[in-house]
Each structure stands twice: as structure tokens, then as C-alpha cells.
Amino acid sequence: MAAPQPFLRFLPDEQATDRLGDDLAAALRPGDVVALHGDLGMGKTALARAILRAIAGDPQLEVPSPTFTLVQSYDLRIPVHHFDLYRLSDPEELEELGFGEAAAGGVALVEWPERAPDALAGATHLFLREHDGGREAEIQAPADAAARIARSLAIRGFLDAGGYGGARRTFLLGDASIRAYETVTPGKGERLILMDAxxxxxxxxxxxxxxxxxxxxxxxxxxxxxxxANGLREAGFAAPRIYAQDLDAGLLLIEHLGETQFPAADGTPVKARYEAAAGLLAALHDRDWPQSFPVAEGVDHTPPPYDHAALAIETELLVDWYLPYVKGRAASKAELTEFRRLWSSLFDRLDHSEQSLVLRDFHSPNIIWREKKKGLDRLGLIDIQDAVFGPAAYDVAALALDSRITIPPSLEQAVVEAYCAARRRPDFDRETFAEAYAIAAAQRNTKLLGTFVRLARRDGKPGYLRHLPRIRAYLERVLAHPVLADLDAFYRAHRLLEGDSA
Structure with missing residues (x-):
């Protein structure tokens, strides 16, 4: 396979160096080594400083030159180790500085890499040279890093085309495996959000x-x-405005809806906010929604149905991931057959419940509380791309049994009561809703048990396991509804709600 083509960037001034630092920081991952080549005064330390400040999200971060200490370490979002090898007398001294460990667990920025060329053979090499009154940066990277750098530079081009070329980029969330977000800060005006998907x-x-x-x-x-987003905003809900879009590249520049998270500052639920969110769902479900929403000229988006296949494959995450986690073995054919039979009959019942637009993950991480706004505008809606048409009760269950914050039974009841009291459609039936709510809540929390184990076991994110006791408690609560009696018996017979045992 041919080596990736080098990237060339002209740096006419300090601001351009800072922007390149932003772009490289967005592309770096643990294990990356960046070798900075150039004569004295070519700006190696300035570029390293820009990268460090971008990873830190702090444009004022103090970054002293490591000329005398040989290495400076920074405990940031990604650990970064800044090496200066100018005073290195022997390449073997590099390991005495902890280079191997630093490079494996974080990012290593290395000035004067010529002093230890063998240790940096697989690094990304960046060469700084005088050019046309400024400097030229040439970047040579191995394939994986080159792909990430190319994506980051494409994002800079997207911002340039949208009139935001001088904006600062700061990591916000994600890892770009599916979706990543950055805060974009223009020289003037309000901050925006970049979605990279x-x-x-x-x-x-x-x-x-x-x-x-x-x-x-x-x-x-x-x-x-x-x-x-366009459909919700047209209907009066606070979804982000889209300021620039490249649908083919998967890039959006969208409105920053605010900083205040939905829970209180200490992470506890705020009853008034949950009741306000329940009122929003009531307004959403009282509407008659069109089948499709506008995206661009000649392009519409039709939210898909939340059909039996979708509901089923989500619940089966429990038998695929959670059951083996707690039992130490795979589900038997008989267990899987009975599990599918029970859920199939419940999905049939859901078909007869009220159907509406379902945001699908309507819980605390995806709601921005906007205290100074009024009405529906107080609740900023994010992470809305997976919306479907399905059981209206689903979003109520997602809110009232928040997967990230423990909701006591009294607050769950208050949320449900606030929702029902706010409904205005004459055909809204409380008893039908109660049954659909129980089924949807059981489906969602069944899915979450499997999802959180999958995130831990497959994706290397063990922190999600801490949510399992909360989800089991929610299932204990909702399985008390008579419509779920057979499912409750299955879960108890197989001891699926008793905690981790494997």
C-alpha cells in the first residue's frame, strides 16, 4: 500500500499556527507521537503549545519549554507529554525519560526528534520551514493518523467555507467512531456546535x-x-438551528443551545424541570406530525417506524450481552425462544397504543435547561437524529425513568401525572396509556441492561456498569403492571434482576 500523501499548510502568522494546533489536537488519539522538525526559531514550541492548549480547552494554559527538563507532562483529556531532545546525549536516555509509557498511554509531542530517530520511526512527522514570508508545515503520517488528520483538515475547510475559518475548535464530546462534537468559537458572535458524523x-x-x-x-x-431539527423547530420546539451543512461529508454547524444541564448542579433531579419536560412531551404528542421533514432543496427526511424488528433487536441485547454477563454463559435456545415469544405479544399490544413522533432518548443528557427562556423554549433538545414514529408512551418512560439519574417512585409518578394533565387531545385514554407506558418502560430498560454491558465488554467502557443497579430497580418497578406478569415471571425465574454474578 502506498504511503499517504503528505499534508501541506502555509502558516503566515501566529493565528494560523494556533489554528493548525487546533486541527491537529482534534485528530490526536492516545498512542500518537508527533515529531516536530525544524531549525531554531521555526515555531516548534509554538505549535506544540497550540496543540496543548487546544487539548486542554484553555487558550491561556502555561506551556513552558522543556529544553532543560527534557519533558513536561500534562494531565489533560488525553495525557500529553512534551519532549525536547535537544540536550539528549544518547538515544537510550529516551526510555529513562519514560517515553515508551508516555507514548503508549497518551500523546507525545517531540521536538528535535533527530536525536533519537529509531524510537520515532512510526511517528507522525511535521516539518516546519521558512516559506514566502511565513512558514510551511508539511505533515507525514502513518495511514491511521493520516485519515484522522485529513478529516480534521476537511472540517477546517468546512468552517472556512461557512465563513468561520478563524474560529477556535474545542473538543466537546465523542470519539468520531460514530459521532463527535466540538465547540466552535468565532472571533465575534456566539459559540456554535460542530457535529462530525x-x-x-x-x-x-x-x-x-x-x-x-x-x-x-x-x-x-x-x-x-x-x-x-427543522421539523421540531417549525413546530415551536427548541431544536438547534443549522448554520452550515455538508450532508455528504457528515458535517453540521449548529446552534449552541446553552450550558445548563437538565439536573441540578449536584446531579440530582429537579422536580419542576421534569414536570416541564413532561409538558413538552404532551405538546409534542398532541400534534399531528407530517410524515417527512425538509432537509435541503429536493431532500426530505422521513423518520422510520419504530417497528417490531427494531423493538425486538433492542430487547435482545439483554440475552446477547446482559444474560451472559450475569450468568457466565450464553442464552439457551429455549430461553431465547421464550424471550422472543413474550416480547412479540407485548409489541402487538403496543401497536394499539397512541402513535406519535418519538425522540427516543428523551432523558437528562439530551435536554438543556434554559432558565431565562419561556414555555417550550426552556427545554433545548439535542441528540434527536434517531427519532422515529412509534408509541408515544416511550418518551414518557425514558424521561420518568431516567437512565442516568435515579428517579424515585414519587418523582416518576409526578412526571406521569404532569404529562397526563397536560394532554389536550380528546382521544387520549389514560388506561391505554398506562399499559403502553409499562410495556415501553420495560422494553427500554431491558435494552439498557444489554446496552450498558455491551459498552463495557465490547467497547471498553466499564463505567457504564455503574448504571445497572438503577436499571434493574426500574424494571422491578414497572414489571408490577399486570400486562407484564408473564415477562416478570420469566425475568425472576432466570434471576435477571438480582445483580451481577459472573
Whole structure:
């Protein structure tokens, strides 16, 4: 395979160096080594400082030159180790500085890499030279790093085209495996959010020739986000405005809805906010929604149905991931058959409940509290791209049994009561809703048990396991509804609610 082509960037001034630092910081991952080449005065330390400040999200971060200490370490979002090898007398001294460990667990920025060339053979090499009154940066990177750098530079081009070329970029959330977000700060005006979400591809096939995301009806591209945001905003809800979009590249520049998270500062739920969110859902479900929402000229987005296949493959995450986690073995064929039979009959009942636009993850991480706004505008809606048409009760269950914050029974009841009291459609039936709420809540929390174990075991994110006791408690609560009696018996017979045992 041919080596990736080098990247060339002209740096006419300090601001351009800072922007390149932003762009490189956005592309770096633990394990990356960046070798900075150039004569004295070529700006190696200035570029290293720009990278460090971008990773720190602090443009004032103090970054002294490591000329005398040889290495300066920074405990940031990604640990960064800044090496200066100018005074290195022997390449073997590099390991005495902890280079191997630093490079494995974080990012290593290395000035004067010529002093230890063998240790930096697989690094990204950046050469700074005088050029046309400024400097030219040439970047040579191995394939994986080159792909990330190319994506980051493409994002800079996207910002340039939208009139935001001089904006600062700061990491916000994600890892770009599916979706990543940055805060974009222009020289003037309010901050914006960059969404980096390339179209899904190369996913493993799991059933009927399809990957999980397609069966579960997850958004395949940013087109879904644009359409849903436009539709919600047109209806009076506070979804982000879209300031620039490149649908093919999977890039959006959107409104920053605010900083205040939905819970209180100490992470506890605020009753008035949850009741306000319940009122929002009532308004959303009282509307008659069009089948499609506008995206661009000649392009619409049609939210898919939350059909039996989608609901089922989500619940089966429990038998695929959670059951093996707690029992130390795979589910038997008999267990899987009975599990599917029970859920199939429940999904049939859900078909007869009220159907509406379902935001799908309507819980605390995806709601921005906007204290100074009024009415529906107080609740900023984010992470809306996976919206579907399905059981209206689903979003109420997602809110009232928040997967990230423990909701006591009294608050759950208050949320449900606030929702029901705010409903205005004459055909709203409380008893039908109660049954649909119980089924939707059981489906969602069943899915979450499997999802959180999958995140821990497959994706290396063990922190999600701390949510399991909360989800089990929610299931204990909702399985008391008579419509779930058979499911409750199955879960108890297989001891699925008793905690981790494997």
C-alpha cells in the first residue's frame, strides 16, 4: 500500500499556527507521537503549545519549554507529554525519560526528534520551514493518523467555507467512531456546535443481511438530524438551528443551545424541570406530525417506524450481552425462544397504543435547561437524529425513568401525572396509556441492561456498569403492571434482576 500523501499548510502568522494546533489536537488519539522538525526559531514550541492548549480547552494554559527538563507532562483529556531532545546525549536516555509509557498511554509531542530517530520511526512527522514570508508545515503520517488528520483538515475547510475559518475548535464530546462534537468559537458572535458524523458504513451484519443500526432504525447520516431539527423547530420546539451543512461529508454547524444541564448542579433531579419536560412531551404528542421533514432543496427526511424488528433487536441485547454477563454463559435456545415469544405479544399490544413522533432518548443528557427562556423554549433538545414514529408512551418512560439519574417512585409518578394533565387531545385514554407506558418502560430498560454491558465488554467502557443497579430497580418497578406478569415471571425465574454474578 502506498504511503499517504503528505499534508501541506502555509502558516503566515501566529493565528494560523494556533489554528493548525487546533486541527491537529482534534485528530490526536492516545498512542500518537508527533515529531516536530525544524531549525531554531521555526515555531516548534509554538505549535506544540497550540496543540496543548487546544487539548486542554484553555487558550491561556502555561506551556513552558522543556529544553532543560527534557519533558513536561500534562494531565489533560488525553495525557500529553512534551519532549525536547535537544540536550539528549544518547538515544537510550529516551526510555529513562519514560517515553515508551508516555507514548503508549497518551500523546507525545517531540521536538528535535533527530536525536533519537529509531524510537520515532512510526511517528507522525511535521516539518516546519521558512516559506514566502511565513512558514510551511508539511505533515507525514502513518495511514491511521493520516485519515484522522485529513478529516480534521476537511472540517477546517468546512468552517472556512461557512465563513468561520478563524474560529477556535474545542473538543466537546465523542470519539468520531460514530459521532463527535466540538465547540466552535468565532472571533465575534456566539459559540456554535460542530457535529462530525460520517455516514455509517462497514458495520457487521447481524441478521437478514443487515447491521444492527439499520434493524434498530438508527440514523444513518446527518440528514436525519437536520430533518428532525427543522421539523421540531417549525413546530415551536427548541431544536438547534443549522448554520452550515455538508450532508455528504457528515458535517453540521449548529446552534449552541446553552450550558445548563437538565439536573441540578449536584446531579440530582429537579422536580419542576421534569414536570416541564413532561409538558413538552404532551405538546409534542398532541400534534399531528407530517410524515417527512425538509432537509435541503429536493431532500426530505422521513423518520422510520419504530417497528417490531427494531423493538425486538433492542430487547435482545439483554440475552446477547446482559444474560451472559450475569450468568457466565450464553442464552439457551429455549430461553431465547421464550424471550422472543413474550416480547412479540407485548409489541402487538403496543401497536394499539397512541402513535406519535418519538425522540427516543428523551432523558437528562439530551435536554438543556434554559432558565431565562419561556414555555417550550426552556427545554433545548439535542441528540434527536434517531427519532422515529412509534408509541408515544416511550418518551414518557425514558424521561420518568431516567437512565442516568435515579428517579424515585414519587418523582416518576409526578412526571406521569404532569404529562397526563397536560394532554389536550380528546382521544387520549389514560388506561391505554398506562399499559403502553409499562410495556415501553420495560422494553427500554431491558435494552439498557444489554446496552450498558455491551459498552463495557465490547467497547471498553466499564463505567457504564455503574448504571445497572438503577436499571434493574426500574424494571422491578414497572414489571408490577399486570400486562407484564408473564415477562416478570420469566425475568425472576432466570434471576435477571438480582445483580451481577459472573
Amino acid at each position: 460520517p455516514q455509517r458504513h462497514d458495520e457487521p451484519i447481524v441478521r437478514d443481511g443487515l447491521p444492527y443500526s439499520r434493524i434498530a432504525r438508527l440514523a444513518q447520516s446527518v440528514t436525519a438530524f437536520v430533518g428532525v
